Amino acid sequence: MLEVRDVVAGYGNGTVLHGLSLSVQRGEIVGILGRNGMGKTSLIRAVAGLLRLREGTVRLDDIDLSRAPAHARAQHGIAVVPQGRGVFPDLTVDENLKLGRMAAGKRSRPGRLGEVLDYFPRLGERGSQAAGTLSGGEQQMLAIGRALMSEPQLLLLDEPSDGIMPVLVQQIAQNIVDINRNEGLTTVVVEQNVPMVRSMAGRCLLLEGGQVIAEGLLDALADSGRLEQHLGV
Amino acid sequence: MTQVISVALDAISTSLVLALVAMGLAVVFGLVRVINMGHGAMLALGAYITWTLAQHGLPFFVSVIVSALLVGVIGLLFEVVLIRHFYDKQFETLLITWAFYLVATQLIKVFWGTDLHSVANPIRGTFTIGGAVIGRYVAVVSLVSLLLFASAGWVMYRTSVGIRVRAMIQNREMAMMLGVRASAMYRAIFALGAMLAGLAGGLISPMFSVEPDMGTLWLVRSFFVVTVGGLGSLVGGTLIGSALMGGMTTLVSLVAQQVFAQTVVFALAVIALRFRPAGILGKKAA
Numbered sequence: 313m314l315e316v317r318d319v320v321a322g323y324g325n326g327t328v329l330h331g332l333s334l335s336v337q338r339g340e341i342v343g344i345l346g347r348n349g350m351g352k353t354s355l356i357r358a359v360a361g362l363l364r365l366r367e368g369t370v371r372l373d374d375i376d377l378s379r380a381p382a383h384a385r386a387q388h389g390i391a392v393v394p395q396g397r398g399v400f401p402d403l404t405v406d407e408n409l410k411l412g413r414m415a416a417g418k419r420s421r422p423g424r425l426g427e428v429l430d431y432f433p434r435l436g437e438r439g440s441q442a443a444g445t446l447s448g449g450e451q452q453m454l455a456i457g458r459a460l461m462s463e464p465q466l467l468l469l470d471e472p473s474d475g476i477m478p479v480l481v482q483q484i485a486q487n488i489v490d491i492n493r494n495e496g497l498t499t500v501v502v503e504q505n506v507p508m509v510r511s512m513a514g515r516c517l518l519l520e521g522g523q524v525i526a527e528g529l530l531d532a533l534a535d536s537g538r539l540e541q542h543l544g545v
Numbered sequence: 546m547t548q549v550i551s552v553a554l555d556a557i558s559t560s561l562v563l564a565l566v567a568m569g570l571a572v573v574f575g576l577v578r579v580i581n582m583g584h585g586a587m588l589a590l591g592a593y594i595t596w597t598l599a600q601h602g603l604p605f606f607v608s609v610i611v612s613a614l615l616v617g618v619i620g621l622l623f624e625v626v627l628i629r630h631f632y633d634k635q636f637e638t639l640l641i642t643w644a645f646y647l648v649a650t651q652l653i654k655v656f657w658g659t660d661l662h663s664v665a666n667p668i669r670g671t672f673t674i675g676g677a678v679i680g681r682y683v684a685v686v687s688l689v690s691l692l693l694f695a696s697a698g699w700v701m702y703r704t705s706v707g708i709r710v711r712a713m714i715q716n717r718e719m720a721m722m723l724g725v726r727a728s729a730m731y732r733a734i735f736a737l738g739a740m741l742a743g744l745a746g747g748l749i750s751p752m753f754s755v756e757p758d759m760g761t762l763w764l765v766r767s768f769f770v771v772t773v774g775g776l777g778s779l780v781g782g783t784l785i786g787s788a789l790m791g792g793m794t795t796l797v798s799l800v801a802q803q804v805f806a807q808t809v810v811f812a813l814a815v816i817a818l819r820f821r822p823a824g825i826l827g828k829k830a831a
């Protein structure tokens with residue numbers, strides 16, 4: 313479904329992604345692990361269209377999106393929940409969700425809001441509240457809910473546990489699993505929180521120096537000693 | 546009592562005319578973060594085109610609308626050719642728009658000369674409120690200003706376009722990842738700002754002399770309105786800024802000459818900005 317091939321990208325004169333390749337099958341939850349500065353967020357930005365590719369290709373369902381701008385990738389069904397959540401603080405919860413629905417365009421379905429609120433009932437109680445006044449966990453729910461409103465083909469999550477109370481981390485992980493199970497939504501999760509990844513992802517990729525250096529089930533990576541070697545866990 | 550009402554009406558109309566003139570600058574600065582130093586020249590172009598069309602027999606209000614559209618097109622071309630390459634580079638856009646101001650002002654002198662022109666008042670006469678006299682045309686321009694701000698508020702807070710625009714102001718990258726075409730939106734907003742400047746220039750042309758440098762003072766006044774009101778606060782900030790600047794100018798004018806009053810108000814605005822750099826309704830940059 314998602315094919316990233318030989319991607320080279322970076323900022324200014326620096327290169328962060330050094331010929332990175334990966335593929336994600338429809339309906340999978342894939343975990344991306346790696347230490348800070350190894351290219352995890354840059355990978356998300358490159359797939360989302362915020363980081364220009366110097367070399368390589370990004371294809372979604374055999375459509376080449378390598379040169380497509382971010383807004384066009386959103387219209388093709390790539391939804392992103394960025395690190396820090398990216399909610400619009402001065403917009404209400406309802407307005408944030410409406411933006412997601414606008415991104416869906418023709419894919420938008422009338423009953424979608426109800427489905428999203430079933431996953432995150434708290435958002436329904438906070439509809440007219442400014443997003444900036446929500447707690448970190450609620451903002452994360454809003455960011456995921458907004459992404460779901462766009463009826464995505466592919467959901468990219470960057471550090472969903474970042475800044476969230478530990479008690480809520482597992483709840484959000486369960487939400488992501490439920491969404492994947494109910495809707496078959498292909499999901500890529502960049503995360504350093506290994507227990508959270510273990511509770512969500514099937515296959516995991518280990519990033520080092522802007523390249524994928526290992527791939528497999530999390531327990532297999534742990535057993536081989538590569539997690540300890542590269543993540544220190 | 547009549548004098549109090551008269552001063553109040555004068556302050557209100559002065560403030561609303563000022564708000565009308567500042568609106569284009571507020572739109573461009575508030576929404577795309579470009580300080581458009583060319584705003585004054587766009588205003589002067591609006592006044593000159595209105596004067597020219599009216600001279601050729603076109604009804605005044607049709608002339609104003611045509612001039613606003615033409616200045617909007619000029620703004621659009623300016624954005625496409627130059628500005629779009631320099632978003633996020635505030636100093637560069639400051640210099641480029643200032644260059645636009647200088648070039649446009651010189652071109653006005655080349656095409657229309659340096660003589661003063663006057664546009665006939667299209668709605669003559671006065672009416673009284675509580676014994677105070679107010680010009681009909683000034684009242685109409687004030688009403689247009691109010692309607693424009695009400696429309697802007699409605700668009701920003703009641704429509705999907707407004708949600709997209711507000712989202713883009715708060716987090717452009719996230720808005721793009723939600724399908725917002727930032728480049729097209731920036732282009733439309735810049736052209737809209739230019740069109741509003743042209744509209745203001747056309748509408749104030751019967752109230753003030755039309756001359757090549759007329760944009761300079763209006764640019765300075767608009768700049769103070771936008772900064773005192775609050776950077777990025779399109780409706781509330783601009784209205785509060787213009788009310789303070791216009792109202793204070795009217796009040797100080799009661800005891801001093803207009804030029805002195807303007808100087809005092811500018812000085813007070815500078816002092817106010819010293820203590821509140823983001824303006825009254827503005828938020829500190831993150």
